[in-house]
Amino acid sequence: MNSCERLPRHVEALVPSKPEGSLLRAAVAEEVASVLRHDLRNKFAGIRNASVYIKRSLKKSGKLEGDPRVERFLDLIVQQLIEADEMLSERLEFSELLTQERSEQSVDSVLLELRSKWSAVFDELSYDLDAARAFVFEKATLAFCIERILENAEEAGAKELRISTRIQQEEVQLLVHQEQPSFVSDDGSAALTPFETDKSGHLGIGLNIVSRLMHRLGGQLSLPQNESDALRLILPTEMGEPSSTSLDSG
Amino acid sequence: MARLILIDDDESNLLTLEAILEDEGYLVTCCSNRAAVMAVLQQETEDCDLAIVDRGLGRDDGLDLVPLLQERWPGVRIVIFSGREVPRELPPGVALQLAKGGDVEELLAALRSLSVSS
Numbered sequence: 001m002n003s004c005e006r007l008p009r010h011v012e013a014l015v016p017s018k019p020e021g022s023l024l025r026a027a028v029a030e031e032v033a034s035v036l037r038h039d040l041r042n043k044f045a046g047i048r049n050a051s052v053y054i055k056r057s058l059k060k061s062g063k064l065e066g067d068p069r070v071e072r073f074l075d076l077i078v079q080q081l082i083e084a085d086e087m088l089s090e091r092l093e094f095s096e097l098l099t100q101e102r103s104e105q106s107v108d109s110v111l112l113e114l115r116s117k118w119s120a121v122f123d124e125l126s127y128d129l130d131a132a133r134a135f136v137f138e139k140a141t142l143a144f145c146i147e148r149i150l151e152n153a154e155e156a157g158a159k160e161l162r163i164s165t166r167i168q169q170e171e172v173q174l175l176v177h178q179e180q181p182s183f184v185s186d187d188g189s190a191a192l193t194p195f196e197t198d199k200s201g202h203l204g205i206g207l208n209i210v211s212r213l214m215h216r217l218g219g220q221l222s223l224p225q226n227e228s229d230a231l232r233l234i235l236p237t238e239m240g241e242p243s244s245t246s247l248d249s250g
Numbered sequence: 251m252a253r254l255i256l257i258d259d260d261e262s263n264l265l266t267l268e269a270i271l272e273d274e275g276y277l278v279t280c281c282s283n284r285a286a287v288m289a290v291l292q293q294e295t296e297d298c299d300l301a302i303v304d305r306g307l308g309r310d311d312g313l314d315l316v317p318l319l320q321e322r323w324p325g326v327r328i329v330i331f332s333g334r335e336v337p338r339e340l341p342p343g344v345a346l347q348l349a350k351g352g353d354v355e356e357l358l359a360a361l362r363s364l365s366v367s368s
Contacts, residue, residue: 046262048354049354085351086351
């Protein structure tokens, strides 16, 4: 079954129509859902805590005995919110749609396959590749991440890019140097705030998606901290089971 | 009376959880962001027994605060609130990890247990 067909209609409406296919659609869906899960959980927690406090306070003052429905309704608020929270995980979770086939290849080979397409986009796209060792990983996921980063650079108006790779201990580092980084800020994290963008027609979640997918692979996206620094994709050469989308923070 | 620092960027959660924790008998210090935590770490003269840290602190990850809390208060027991899927392995320095959507009574019981074992 095509994974696109499994997305609910209200999620499909959020997904931009691009030819990349199911991984993009699933990644956008999961990113949007993740933000919604986080924000709703915070709201639910606040309401639940307030109900718990009111019940404790009424119990202490002896005012709970007058009408048994008061306690029952306060418990109902808490129970409904716990169930609503569980629904977020059960019905608003698309991370399983992100799983791609694993095969053995090198990071350099993935880059070389993308070369002809992206060389035509930039005035200069140079390579300094030193990660020819083959190992098992999700090729389509890594290629997708690389292309989103190149797309980001293109949209920022970058003219010259240099991509380098190296293997350090048990991880591959893929570095993207561009003359004018589009994502350096005082703390380097502004670009990873979802739905914050100054590009019209964009959702502002591209790098969030890359960060999420790299995390799934056991690796990470590291943004440049200053003008001379590079963006890094870090990928372990020993990939375990895909990490859950535990980028879902509290 | 145990001292507790509560770190969460959601104001309603901070307000309501502070009330519950004070009702339980804790002396609570609230921080809604990393800067507020840093100010407390510099200015607070008393030891802190417990910390409840939300992982999602706007642009920051609450886990990054764990070593700072431990450095300032070596005996502090740290509870992390995370998203629904709580990883099986505890991050270094964390005594307990709970899902944010869970039962408040479970949190209170866990805090009592950590207070006793510290």
